[in-house]
Every structure is written in structure tokens, then in C-alpha cells.
Amino acid sequence: MPNFNYQVEVDQVRNYLNADLVLLAMTSSETNFELRWHYASGNKNNKYKRFVLKSGKGIAGQVFKVGKPMIIENIVESEINQRLYEYPIVLFEDIKSFLAIPLWKNSRVKAVLLVASREKNDITNQTFKELMGYLGKCFGSFDTQEMMV
């Protein structure tokens, strides 16, 4: 899909879900793998730009690696509360609940979309359903589902 403006789309997702923060992480190039947050809406600061996300580490890394959505409705009561420093984005953006979904290209995860709230129990399974309903089959050049070839 040409001329897909991710910034506008990220803003719209945030408006639609009435969320505090939406972030989009993408891999930078095909061969030299580097996953970073590229687009943000509702961010408190620009620290998200600093992180180089590692496959398997942090929210984006875990979703990227496993290829499954991750939903934590209340971080304080979750098991990650003990090692929040491994989730710097949670600390710096003061996230209390979030969901993150993988975005696909050629049956590989190429991006991660994070929807977060600064209130606990604000993001739930219901939010996930709404998001998937809103996005439909694709988001820009990414598929929202893993396509079986």
C-alpha cells in the first residue's frame, strides 16, 4: 500500500481506542536486523527513540519473537512488576496496562503495535477485540494475521 502514513494511522488507532499511548516498532531493513520504535502517539517524551529492541527482550522483543499478542491488564499485579527495568518503556511512559500485537509480512513478524494506558485495567481483552476489528486484515503494508502460504 503506497503512501500509507503510519503517523496518522497510529494517531487514529489511539483516538479510536481512546488509549493514552500507541507505539509502532518496525525492523529497519531486510538484512541488517534492527528493531526500533518508529512512530508514537500520546508519548510523554522521546526516550522511546533510544531503544534498540532485541528479539525476545521487552514487550516488542517478546511479541516479535513469539508472534503472539501480549496483554497485561494490570502491570503492578503481573509477574513483570518485579523486573520492570527490563521493560524501560513501561517505566518511562508510566504504563499501567497494555496490549501489543505482532504485524506480519511474508509470514514473518516485521512490526509490533503497542497500545497502552496509564490507568490499570484500562486495556483488556475487549480492547484487543476492538483493535483487531478496527484494523481488519492489514495495517499499511503489514498483515495483522499470520498468512499461511
Add this chain to the structure above:
Amino acid sequence: MIQMTNEQMMSFLMKMYKNSSEAIFFLDDQNQILALNPSAENIIDPSVLESIKGGGISSVCSFCRGYSSEEQEITCTECYLQEPSKDFSSFQVYLETKNRGIVPYAATYHSVDENDKVFVFMLRDLTTQYKTQESLYKNQLTKKTIQAQENERKRISRELHDSVVQELVSMLVDMRVLKYMDNKDSIVEQVKQSEESLNRLLEDVRDLSVFLRPASLDDLGLEAAFRTHFKWLENNYGVQVNMQSTLNQNRYSPDIETAVYRICQEAVLNATKYSGTDQIHVLLSENSEGLELIVRDHGKGFNVNSPEVIGTGLGLGGMEERAEIVGGNLKVYSVPNEGTTIYFKVPVVSRVEEEVHENNHS
């Protein structure tokens, strides 16, 4: 309770005096020993005891080596014998003993008769208690060390399993798929994907190896190793480390480089995890007294005297141990809500001097 007669009481007290495991001395206001019980006789060196009994010397000072005050472990300033007004109901005193050298005792010193100015000085041997405490502490430390070691192994094993093995398996699957492909475009696409996987794998292995022991520390020295490490911290934890270094020389002896690197790494990681700020300042400098490292943050801080243990509880102790091994001095200053400063100083011998030294010897 049965009413006791004075005679009975006297006989009890006499027996207690004779048989007590506590050493009991009666002293006058000139600190001269008036009487001592058999336990007391037992701990004093026979030659000293003889001269006490013979009336040659009869001062406690002949076998006392000082007591523990708030300022010093063994001291004679404000001696308990000289300052009876101060509270000496329980304190620690060091005595020169028969066959055992200088031994700590728990002591009490107070007057028993104001008018006649008679004082009692009672001692209880602390050696057994000390040994129990020491071995308890050692056991706990060993337990924690073993636990930390196991955790570290677990982490490495998990890292290998989760990243390296998985990526390799995925590569293997890619290769199998490749065998059955005949369309050139899809082959190219597949190879691209594999290339990406390989790059990721390469990075994971590199990270793991640097984390275990940074090669740059051995090859390029402290500053280079720090720069790599701080970049890694910024990428992974989003903290910015401002390093200022005014080191005159590039290389120091390996022990010192390792100690400084690990202490700084621990201090910065602590600040990253617990201070709540994303700005950490590191200052490396050298003067005539040695190498100086200062790690400072303006974050949450903590109470140095009774820190609330959040992590393994090994961090600060580990830093102190590393500092001690290289003969350095580590200080931790922290004020709640104002921040923490770690101050480490170590005397250094430069590599050049060391080599000259070695050559002279050979």
C-alpha cells in the same frame, strides 16, 4: 517464694562467686584489684596473676588492652575505669589472656557500694558466640554466592536456549524449505530471511560474550570498555551515562581494570534499576594517590544504614569485596530522594612501571 535468711543468701552469693563462669573482679576507686574469683584467675596469664596476688601490680590495666567505643574498635580513650559517670553497663573489652592472646569479652562495670567506693567488673567470654556468628554469616554468604552462581548459569543457559538454539532451528527449517524451491524469486526471498536470522543470531552471541567478559577491556582498556557498555545500556535500558575521563594513561594492571570495570558496572546497573532516573554520571580520574571512580545519580536514593534489599542483596557487598581485593576503598553515600554517589579509590602502579619493576627482578 521461701523467705531467705541473710546467712543463706550469703552462702548462695559465695557459691556463685566461686563457681560462676563469669569472671568477677572487685575494684576500688583507684582501680586496684581487691578480689577476683576463680574464673577470673583462670583467664589471666599466670605471671600477671602472681604479681597481682603478691601485691606487685594490681591494676586492671596490666591485662586490659582497651575497649570498643563508638569511634574505635580497641581504644583507651575515655576508659571505663576513668569515667564511671558514663554508662558502662554493657560494653566490649579486649583482654590479654592466658594462652589465647587478646580475646574480646562482654563486660559490665559499675559500683556496688557508693560509700566505700567498691566497683565490680564482670566479664563473659564472647569467643564462642563470635565463632557461631561468624560461621552463620559465612554460611549465609556461601549460600547466597552459590545461589547467585546458579542464577547466572540459569540465565546463560536460558539465553543460549532461547536465542541461539531457536534461531539455529529456524535456520535449519529455512534450509530444508530451500531444498524444495525452484522459483528463483522465492529462493532469493528465502535467503534474505535467513540472512536476517543469521544477523540476529550473530548479535545475540556477541552480546552474550561481551556480557560475560568484554574483550575490549583486555584489548583496549577501561575507557573503551566503558563506552561500549554504556552504549549497550542506553540501547537496552534507555539510560544515558555521561562519562568524563581524565585518565593519564590508557592501561592499568588487569586486576585493577577488572575491579574498576565491575564496580562501575554494578554501580551503574544499580542506578539503572533502582534510582528511577535516566541520567547517570561517571567520573574517572587519576591523581598521585591513585585511580578514582565516581558514579552519581540524582534519583531516589536509599538509607545507607538500613537499605531495603530489593535485588539479591549481593551487589553492594560484592563491590566492597572487589574493592578490598585490589586494596581499594569504596564508599557509598546516599540520601533518600536526592540520589546516590559511589566513590571508589584504588592505588595504582602503571603497567610501564610494573614492567620496569619486573625486568629489574629478572
